[in-house]
Amino acid sequence: MISKAQIKKIASYKEAKFRNQDKVFIVEGVKMVDELINSAFEIEFICALPQWIEANKAIYKRAKNILELREEDLKKLSTMKSPNQVLAVVKQQTPKEIILEDRLVIVLDQIKDPGNLGTIIRLSHWFGIEDIICSENSVDIYNPKTIQSTMGSFFRVNITYTNLKKYLKSLPKTYPVYCSVLEGGKNIYNETLSSQGLIVIGSESHGISKEVLSEATHLIKIPNFAKGSKAESLNASIAAGIIISEFKRR
Amino acid sequence: MISKAQIKKIASYKEAKFRNQDKVFIVEGVKMVDELINSAFEIEFICALPQWIEANKAIYKRAKNILELREEDLKKLSTMKSPNQVLAVVKQQTPKEIILEDRLVIVLDQIKDPGNLGTIIRLSHWFGIEDIICSENSVDIYNPKTIQSTMGSFFRVNITYTNLKKYLKSLPKTYPVYCSVLEGGKNIYNETLSSQGLIVIGSESHGISKEVLSEATHLIKIPNFAKGSKAESLNASIAAGIIISEFKRR
Structure with missing residues (x-):
């Protein structure tokens, strides 16, 4: 189960200042986290309702931590009108150098x-x-x-x-x-x-x-x-x- | 000055049910009300801060009523993050018949x-x-x-x-x-x-x-x-x- 300190930390990532300090960002919702898991981005944690964890056991390898979350905590952390089961804290990537030719x-x-x-x-x-x-x-x-x-x-x-x-x-x-x-x-x-x-x-x-x-x-x-x-x-x-x-x- | 009953009425127009009952809708902000005044739509009332009324005396003919509003009342009535001086209650128009040729x-x-x-x-x-x-x-x-x-x-x-x-x-x-x-x-x-x-x-x-x-x-x-x-x-x-x-x- 997620701790109060962790909730506070994740909630702070709504602000750019704290995101950039820890070089992370937040991805929310079932579909977006699905896309995230299939990407090259490094996942720090996933916080999810029990039903999401149950349905997604296969992804454990990709995330360092998967934390169980209560519905009321998800509401606190979410920036969406209808929070959707899961939220991930993801490492910011260094952008690649821009190639100018042929594109x-x-x-x-x-x-x-x-x-x-x-x-x-x-x-x-x-x-x-x-x-x-x-x-x-x-x-x-x-x-x-x-x-x-x-x-x-x-x-x-x-x-x-x-x-x-x-x-x-x-x-x-x-x-x-x-x-x-x-x-x-x-x-x-x-x-x-x-x-x-x-x-x-x-x-x-x-x-x-x-x-x-x-x-x-x-x-x-x-x-x-x-x-x-x-x-x-x-x-x-x-x-x-x-x-x-x-x-x-x- | 606008009355409490009028404020309540206008606030109700955030909901479709009350808009359609009175066949009206709300237009907000200086620029939008400007466009409205230059359109064929019939204005029921305008509620505005004193500075807007002072600057827009010429439009009195187009609106049945212009009501002065306090900043705190505008905030109550507005659906915008930063309410902008003025809000109009406008008559819904009956749509024109669709012409299909050449367009x-x-x-x-x-x-x-x-x-x-x-x-x-x-x-x-x-x-x-x-x-x-x-x-x-x-x-x-x-x-x-x-x-x-x-x-x-x-x-x-x-x-x-x-x-x-x-x-x-x-x-x-x-x-x-x-x-x-x-x-x-x-x-x-x-x-x-x-x-x-x-x-x-x-x-x-x-x-x-x-x-x-x-x-x-x-x-x-x-x-x-x-x-x-x-x-x-x-x-x-x-x-x-x-x-x-x-x-x-x-």
Whole structure:
């Protein structure tokens, strides 16, 4: 049975500060923990209701500890509206170095909404994108809402944070950097899109920062078809979906 | 100044039952109320902090009542994390009849997430789609989370609920009904897509119901590019974005 001290510790991981101190994060729910177990991530503990433990004896080898939990403790630890049987404390991984050749890499500039980030990770996985680079002021990938909204894709995509300006300046001058903008870009539907390069997506309220925009080699936009009253913008993850689809559709 | 009875009444509109009884819904925040005022919707009341009333005297003609509100009352009434100055009680509109010729119409089957519905309304507006038909078991468009996530597009798109099976059966046999599926559909990137027809999107967990699928004239899918470990599905609003973009891109 889990101890009070352990419960307190795990509960503290709702905050980035304590997650980063211990270099861990939380994964919740039957389906997500299933995906986790089939990934390369190192599991520190699993805390679960007795029925989950009974049904999942086979996974004992993958976790250092499996702790039994009461329903009321799971409710305390969970960030989900309807906690679902199990919760794992997982080691944060060091991101792999980004390979630039022969592939598309997604770059996220100042994405603040954890759900949007999670959804972009999920759709990147769908489109076979293996790497995402986030600006340092983007939301934390280990935010519980981000993790949950990736629906397991979190374990399949390499995500790294960096100073985007410096990073972009370090690239070869001819390396394609596509920036998605609301105004002044070329209609994405009319462009010949490269099969290697960076695709930069900004936040819906602030767009892409000036210092990043100044490193763009191509400005692209999704044209607005709204009649009469204009539509203001697209949600950042919707824009990302449409843009990545355009790059991949050939 | 607003009365206690009025506060109680407005607070009750968080629930569908009371909204539908009085045929009203709630719109919140400076930007959304701005969009509302520029729309054809009939405003019942506006409740606002003194600073909003002072800054918006010009709108008095559009609202039957403008009631001053204290910060603590706004917090009580609001469904937003950070309530923003103003909240309006608005008359529900009777949807217009759907025109089928020369246009694309979005059909949503059993979409349960209010944020997803709101995002789909917003992106439909962006792509110049004027009508959305929802299955009767879809989430309520007047759900506060739906309204807020449309970012004003709510006031620009005609949304109606119907028995989809009956509706689809009533259409001319040759009228295009595109259903988006995860398996068995044709790769959307290779299809010649019509500029008139219905585009049916299902929920991400349950897809499109069998009785609706059986009325499809075309099954289409967004191909999965994930390498190795497959990606399970796309979020319903992301799928809708990519599909609508494909229909509109010519």
